[in-house]
Amino acid sequence: MKIPACVAAFGAALVLAACGGGSDGESTPTPAQGGGGGAADGAALFTQNCANCHTLAAAGAKGQVGPNLDDLRPGPDLVKSQTENGGGAMPSFKGKLSPEQIQAIADYVSENAGKS
Template identity: 35%
Template sequence: MKKLISIFTLVFALCSIAFTSPAAAAEVANGAKIFSANCAACHAGGNNVIMANKNLKKEALAEYGMNSVAAITTQVTNGKNAMPAFGGRLSAAQIQDVATYVLAQSEKGW
């Protein structure tokens, strides 16, 4: 019985990795293209040319409550202060992809 549970757990883990990673990789790759075309003018390298302290680095995202895909998605969609809203220019899927990319890059240190 223990062997059967171990095999089931292993198969489940392998399936999770096999079916999750390519989608996440595709989101990040697509997000990189969207970021380059729409965000890099103000946020190149994770910086912020308008408000230097509100950059896209891991520490700043955490400080301002932007350290989740959901929070970044809301910010990109609706804009705030000097940042324009992209909800009318980008699809929900594109915004999700760019948010995933931003969070992944912040984890890597840009």
């Protein structure tokens, strides 16, 4: 179980500054296997997997590739299905994230979109 320092310090914009960096070697981030003994952390998972492409103020995410989630305010079911299946230019995360992790992201996004 290794947690990159930048994830441990997940603090929105700081993370993007610390980890985003623009280094090309980031295409295969290790998903947090087993969640480190607690419930999957939707905020950290979002930062790791979604922030590059989506804006979500609560997570300090400023991605511009996909729709702005603060504007979209998707419900948990939409986040879940989109994350499982992908769509448009968005990849599927099935197999990369566990169902529990996808659920954690869905809950996190639906609870925080547009609320910051």
